[in-house]
Amino acid sequence: MPHRSVTTESPWVRRLLIAAAFVVLSLFLLLPLAAVFAEAFRKGWEVFLASLHEEAAFSAIKLTLIAAGISVPLNTLFGVSAAWLVTKFRFRGRSLLLSLIDLPFAVSPVIAGLVWVLLFGAKGWFGPWLADHDIKIIFALPGIVIATVFVTFPFVARELIPLMETQGSDQEEAAVILGARGWQIFFRVTLPNIKWGLLYGVLLCNARAMGEFGAVSVVSGHIRGETNTLPLHIEVLYNEYQFSAAFACATLLAFLALVTLGMKTAVEQLTGHQSSNHK
Amino acid sequence: MSKRRVIPGFGLSMGFTITYLSLIILIPLAALFLKAARLGAAEWWEILTSPRLIAAAKLTFGASAAAAAVSTVFGLLVTWVLVRYRFPGRRLLDAMVDLPFALPTAVAGITLTAIYAPNGWIGQYLEQWGIQAAYSPLGVFIALTFIGFPFVVRTLQPVMEDFGSEYEEAAATLGAGRWTIFWRVIFPMFIPALVTGFTLAFARAIGEYGSVIFISGNLPMQTEILPLLVVSKLEQFQYEAAAVIAAGMLIVSFVLLFFINLLQRRLNWQNR
Numbered sequence: 001m002p003h004r005s006v007t008t009e010s011p012w013v014r015r016l017l018i019a020a021a022f023v024v025l026s027l028f029l030l031l032p033l034a035a036v037f038a039e040a041f042r043k044g045w046e047v048f049l050a051s052l053h054e055e056a057a058f059s060a061i062k063l064t065l066i067a068a069g070i071s072v073p074l075n076t077l078f079g080v081s082a083a084w085l086v087t088k089f090r091f092r093g094r095s096l097l098l099s100l101i102d103l104p105f106a107v108s109p110v111i112a113g114l115v116w117v118l119l120f121g122a123k124g125w126f127g128p129w130l131a132d133h134d135i136k137i138i139f140a141l142p143g144i145v146i147a148t149v150f151v152t153f154p155f156v157a158r159e160l161i162p163l164m165e166t167q168g169s170d171q172e173e174a175a176v177i178l179g180a181r182g183w184q185i186f187f188r189v190t191l192p193n194i195k196w197g198l199l200y201g202v203l204l205c206n207a208r209a210m211g212e213f214g215a216v217s218v219v220s221g222h223i224r225g226e227t228n229t230l231p232l233h234i235e236v237l238y239n240e241y242q243f244s245a246a247f248a249c250a251t252l253l254a255f256l257a258l259v260t261l262g263m264k265t266a267v268e269q270l271t272g273h274q275s276s277n278h279k
Numbered sequence: 280m281s282k283r284r285v286i287p288g289f290g291l292s293m294g295f296t297i298t299y300l301s302l303i304i305l306i307p308l309a310a311l312f313l314k315a316a317r318l319g320a321a322e323w324w325e326i327l328t329s330p331r332l333i334a335a336a337k338l339t340f341g342a343s344a345a346a347a348a349v350s351t352v353f354g355l356l357v358t359w360v361l362v363r364y365r366f367p368g369r370r371l372l373d374a375m376v377d378l379p380f381a382l383p384t385a386v387a388g389i390t391l392t393a394i395y396a397p398n399g400w401i402g403q404y405l406e407q408w409g410i411q412a413a414y415s416p417l418g419v420f421i422a423l424t425f426i427g428f429p430f431v432v433r434t435l436q437p438v439m440e441d442f443g444s445e446y447e448e449a450a451a452t453l454g455a456g457r458w459t460i461f462w463r464v465i466f467p468m469f470i471p472a473l474v475t476g477f478t479l480a481f482a483r484a485i486g487e488y489g490s491v492i493f494i495s496g497n498l499p500m501q502t503e504i505l506p507l508l509v510v511s512k513l514e515q516f517q518y519e520a521a522a523v524i525a526a527g528m529l530i531v532s533f534v535l536l537f538f539i540n541l542l543q544r545r546l547n548w549q550n551r
Contacts, residue, residue: 108486211383
């Protein structure tokens with residue numbers, strides 16, 4: 001028997017609290033996840049496969065991949081650049097910049113879509129000019145991409161900034177003294193140090209980009225087979241009471257979420273804990 | 280700049296970061312406020328005091344506050360168990376906490392609706408008690424609790440991990456019981472982190488859209504949330520009205536963000 005310590009509870013209280021935590025998380029988080037798969041397979045494998053093997057589902061998956069394929073690299077580039085700026089240099093307005101990077105977290109997804117409609121929509125600031133030049137942004141792919149970029153803006157930067165802050169600049173400074181050039185320093189010294197954090201930031205950004213609903217829903221126009229991303233396709237199916245089909249498509253996104261969480265745990269193992277502190 | 284910078288890339292990273300930030304975030308948000316400012320004070324007042332908006336605001340802020348409060352209580356329990364105890368399945372439990380972050384909101388929305396609908400896994404039992412969960416304000420609350428929960432845990436976790444046992448030991452040598460130690464010594468140290476977590480969950484809940492609209496039923500005056508009202512104004516091509524409501528929501532969010540920053544500074548100072 002271990003000693004009874006003054007800084008912990010009696011074994012019974014401990015077991016009770018652990019059990020309570022398991023019950024809370026299972027009922028609250030695990031049950032919804034299980035329900036996605038249960039509902040998807042309610043009518044059997046054939047219906048499940050048929051729902052995915054459909055023209056509208058294919059085009060939704062394709063559009064989701066394209067939108068994420070453009071917005072994630074852009075925000076990765078920004079995240080690296082912003083993290084480099086904020087952690088390697090001290091300058092005036094630095095803490096203001098840090099707050100501004102966090103800003104999209106405080107903006108409702110609906111508003112993240114609305115701002116682009118106000119700029120590029122038919123009645124927006126640039127609407128008439130765009131119409132004259134026959135350029136479509138809202139209710140088309142460019143709108144979906146910029147709305148996704150807005151929403152996923154801070155993810156990579158948020159992941160890298162605390163990591164690079166704790167690592168400091170000693171190694172980069174040593175590299176400068178040894179005569180390394182700018183990009184050489186980044187690729188040979190910094191990148192190997194931040195690669196796991198960067199990978200996780202990119203994964204998180206990607207998961208959010210593929211799953212974004214509110215912002216994309218405002219700018220997409222819901223044109224079936226054309227401007228429906230996977231989450232929007234799920235909404236359309238659900239509103240048409242095709243529940244099994246809606247949940248079948250939802251399993252794809254739920255699976256993506258599970259992979260992202262698994263990678264997070266793996267990255268934390270590799271880097272020895274302390275990866276992210278989401279905001 | 281007087282001091283020469285040793286590490287290269289200042290100009291490039293500064294230029295790119297500021298340009299990108301301006302194009303993607305600052306200019307669009309400025310455009311929103313400019314659009315809203317086109318209307319005069321009287322029109323602002325008319326939009327912001329319309330009964331439909333007031334009903335939506337009451338539901339949004341009320342359900343968000345209630346959800347954030349429940350998330351805080353559950354969050355404290357789960358974080359305590361995760362940080363203080365070692366048991367099989369702990370890592371799994373830890374990974375599960377992030378599920379609402381990772382699960383797309385539309386998926387969360389339809390699956391929560393399926394569970395809490397009158398014929399759903401939990402809904403059928405609530406129905407027997409005469410409680411309607413889906414398509415009611417309670418449904419909004421459930422969805423927002425789901426969304427807000429991880430914010431509390433992830434804010435509290437690092438603070439609790441850094442909390443040494445010396446205070447508890449000191450209190451125990453002075454004769455305090457375990458219960459007294461928790462409430463008088465440990466809990467007060469966690470209050471700033473709990474308030475930060477609550478505020479983050481609350482701020483996120485105010486703007487939440489995807490997970491709510493399926494479960495809420497979206498009846499004007501009853502189960503309509505503010506973001507949905509913005510969307511419906513937009514669909515009626517009332518751009519200015521949509522911009523005004525959005526601007527109001529943004530101002531509330533920015534005030535909350537500012538408050539969180541103040542708290543965070545206090546937290547850092549405390550942990551030093």
